[in-house]
Amino acid sequence: xxxxxxxxxxxxxxxxxxxxIECRSLDFQATxxxxxxxxxxxxxxxxxxxxxxxxxxxxxxxxxxxxLINHASLTLSTLTVTSAHPEDSSFYIxxxxxxxxxxTQYFGPGTRxxxx
Amino acid sequence: xxxxxxxxxxxxxxxRAANLPCNHSTxxxxxxxxxxxxxxxxxxxxIIHGLKNNETNEMASLIITEDRKSSTLxxxxxxxRDTAVYYCIVRIYSGxxxxxxxxxxxxxxxx
Numbered sequence: 001x002x003x004x005x006x007x008x009x010x011x012x013x014x015x016x017x018x019x020x021i022e023c024r025s026l027d028f029q030a031t032x033x034x035x036x037x038x039x040x041x042x043x044x045x046x047x048x049x050x051x052x053x054x055x056x057x058x059x060x061x062x063x064x065x066x067x068l069i070n071h072a073s074l075t076l077s078t079l080t081v082t083s084a085h086p087e088d089s090s091f092y093i094x095x096x097x098x099x100x101x102x103x104t105q106y107f108g109p110g111t112r113x114x115x116x
Numbered sequence: 117x118x119x120x121x122x123x124x125x126x127x128x129x130x131x132r133a134a135n136l137p138c139n140h141s142t143x144x145x146x147x148x149x150x151x152x153x154x155x156x157x158x159x160x161x162x163i164i165h166g167l168k169n170n171e172t173n174e175m176a177s178l179i180i181t182e183d184r185k186s187s188t189l190x191x192x193x194x195x196x197r198d199t200a201v202y203y204c205i206v207r208i209y210s211g212x213x214x215x216x217x218x219x220x221x222x223x224x225x226x227x
Contacts, residue, residue, distance in 0.1 A: 001162055004159075006159075032212050034214045034215075036217075043203075043217045043218060043219050043220065044154075044160065044217040045217075046214050046216070049212070049214060051212075091157070093159045093160070095214070095215075097212060103165075103209050104150075104162055104165065105162070105207075105214070105215050106162060107159035107160045107161075108159050109158055109159045110157070110158060110159045112157065
């Protein structure tokens with residue numbers, strides 16, 4: 001299967017600061033990137049979808065100005081949580097999709113964000 | 117909303133087969149059945165997928181009923197490391213449609 005990495009795996013920050021999460025597809029070119037978040041004891045919820053070189057589209061209820069997504073290259077996408085608050089504490093997971101890998105969706109290992 | 121129904125939890129004795137059921141009565145003709153699992157604090161892991169024929173790989177077997185309205189994931193010899201939440205998802209085979217996760221089944225493998 002596809003190899004996907006995320007960095008950092010865990011981050012703790014103070015309220016009001018911004019945090020950047022990187023997602024890399026290591027063995028294929030990701031033309032599309034899905035970002036999910038998962039609150040404790042809940043399932044994964046899709047936050048946004050981005051296509052390389054285009055603006056991301058956000059799911060209902062997800063603030064586009066708060067969760068900035070950059071998908072400028074085919075191997076790297078970033079999610080920046082701006083002015084983070086405790087309610088943004090969650091497990092963030094990326095899932096790249098690309099040529100030759102559209103039949104099966106693979107996921108990154110996730111980033112645990114804790115906002116104090 | 118997720119288009120599948122799974123029991124919220126199941127237990128299985130270590131070394132025995134784990135049979136995880138899934139109902140997908142509204143599945144469309146071009147939709148596949150996918151199974152993923154999520155071990156605590158990790159990203160989802162792909163297990164297997166199928167359209168209408170039974171499928172087997174090194175991880176599991178997938179049995180799909182003839183009418184395609186339900187399926188069963190079989191882990192032939194469950195180990196403690198198989199303890200996870202298992203998600204059954206229906207999705208078209210290709211394209212840019214993201215997976216939509218339901219609540220899944222929490223499988224606990226007991227020694």
